[in-house]
Amino acid sequence: MIPSTLSSRISLYGLVGVVAAAVHALVLVALGLLMPLWLANPLAFLAASLAGYLGHARFTFRPETGGQSFARRWLVIQYVVNLTVSGVLPLALPKALGEPVRVAVLVFTPTALNALIWSRAARFSKHRRDVVVTPLRHADDLGLSPATNQAILELASQKRLDSCSLLVNGPVAADGFHAWRQLERKHPQLQICLHLCLTEGPACANPSVVPDLVDSHGHLKRSFGQWLLLSLLPRRHATRRRIEQQLGLELEAQIKRFRSFCGDAPIHLDGHQHIHLVPIVMKAVLARAGDNGITWVRRTEEPLPTGLPLRYWSEAIRQSGLLKWMVLQVLSRKARPAIRRCGLASNQSFAGVLFTGQMAGAPILAAWKELSSREPQAGSTPPLLLAHPGGPLDIDLVTAGFAVSQPFAASSWRQREWRALQDL
Template identity: 65%
Template sequence: MRQLPLRFIHTSNRSLANPITRISLYGLVGIVAAIVHAGVLLGLGLLMPLWAANPLAFLAASIAGYLGHARFTFRPETGGQRFARRWLVIQYVVNLSVCGVLPLVLPAAVPNMVRVGILVFTPTVLNALIWSKAARFSAKQRRRKQQPRIHADDLGLSEATNNAILQLASAGKLDGASVLVQGPAVSQGVAALKALQAERPDLQLCLHLCLTEGPCAALASAIPDLINQDGYLKLSFGAWLSLSLLPPMHPRRQRISRQLHEEVLAQIARYRLLCSDDAPLHLDGHQHVHLVPVVHDCLVRVSRDQKITWMRNTSESFPTGLALRWWWDAIRQAGLLKWIVLEVLSRRAQRKQQRLGIASNGGFAGVLFTGQMAGPPLRAAHQTLSALPARANRTQPILLAHPGAPLSRNLMDAGFSVSQPFAASPWRQREWQALQEL
């Protein structure tokens, strides 16, 4: 769609609310949509019959109107965000139906000029009603929006991670942290954060279920397939995902599922002991392993007995306003691939959780630019989450980061070989600084 003049883009909300300004913007967007319709129709008309090209051209025009009216005409109601997609579907279906049926039902006695006026202005009036309704719906949703919670993973992984998390929480820059119960610095980290909770009861602690590295929590003799000769958990995210592809009755899957059950219960018990907490449990996963089907199924089975009432959802909307170089970084760092995998797993997990009444967050950011949540990606993610409406059985959106001070120990000595390069990266300090400034 052709860009509207900058003087319209930067118009204040007060002037946008002026009826004359709004009518002018509505007309401009309508003209742009008509140009899009004509251009697409002429282009497609060279490749296919006009009767087939016209619905596609009309769809392109509808999309232009959908975006233009949300961004400009009804900006006071939408805040510049898109309408809910249902309004595009409604507008397209209604207009196609009316344009197809109206010429057939108009009486032959209607004068030609009147007939043309009805055919031209009926869709215009219907569109005005539909987009106005969409704008009121957007305004209502915006009034129900919630600010995202800023959350940090890996409390207990190291003193460096603990220091950054505690400083941010103390400064009011962090709303929660996930506890790595077998981390080498977990006791000190949890004790300090629990002390902070006396001043900030809203600080949320979660169990950060870890199945890919670090010491096991269950007896080594009970989980021989999950650990290496040093007693460290050895199955990678990919290995757990591959295991999930085996049939449920496959001997290997059944055997490891039994051992997984032991380790999950042991980590929950360790978490409750560390946190002196028998309250309903909030849970997520180190490297998001809790979403892998074989793991998630185990968590669902024990959820009632272990009082698991919330599990993290990583379904992440694309942030807007980012330069292409950031998207190239997301592709190059495998963030986009990870996003695709976790999007599929999150949707599967969410369906199961909803049936059991297990809540989750109503939005998420932290996969696409994982490990590099600073600068424009952090600000864009925060802005995108801030625009999300509240949803039933969903808590506030979560913005996930991994802040840390400079690492002073070798985590490989404690069995966290996967986390060692991640925790040693200068990005940990960049994320720490960015969260302080957010």
């Protein structure tokens, strides 16, 4: 049985390889009539790679893929690796090997690499089909506006949300929390987090003790980028030491206000605009975790989803989602060991940065599918899918000190994310 299966697999692999080679030759001949050979060959090789990508997924490794295509990343990996090897290997092989040996190495090295790449792609596909976990659905910004509260509370009452984050300095934080607490009595599995805010809204500490963090109206004024730049200052720099001291006061004030709502329950903490992941802020959070009952901190290590049409990727680039994703990937991975050293829990994976603010349609479905295929990790809470649902904005957030959130909250995407969570 096993030899028969293995022989069938090898036969299919060889057949697909022959077809790919034929595609390479035919495209090369056709393009060679229209353009120089040095340009025609990479394009012909791309056509051959595409033939192998489709053929191996549909036929050779069908038991692993179920007849579905590999994730597109494997086509990119195969093409780049083969082009690189084909270009570098002839230059790297010493002439002393002799021409027959050089030719054999040049022919069989790409073949072996392709077998390895497509086998890994098949295992990746099988893992995604076999592993199924249920991500947690999470909404940020409870307390920002009545429209935001309405969406979050309705979703939670319909069991379309598992948790939310409370913006304790938000204009309607108290209303949002008390309504959430009533829902918790009916749905005790619901969780609420402290949504640390340092970039907008009124300070929770007395403005006189945090003068470097607020404007003349007592509203928090430092952007994510400014906090990040502060993290780059030497630790003994006078400005950094002064702001760290004020940061600690504001953090403690927000914790105190959260405690006034939630009592002595353990605190789960994340950040408005993910500000908690900035190193100077994370350091302050972890330093106060033990004394303030902080037991969980959110990470944003987001796996790239598969199966999305290319237009969504171009949109992620245009909307700076990919740039945000890269920055937060680095900050999350930097924070991970420190969070563990402090004995705090965290989520094992996450989705909601790459298409931040536009988690509806294909992006939210692809993110859900990706998180559902994450293998459970000991010591970590389930994957977290983040959205920002809301109704049509019904207050002026600028006068409330939330000018940064005004256009975001006023966008029709808030309603689209609301509907997407209802349909998920």
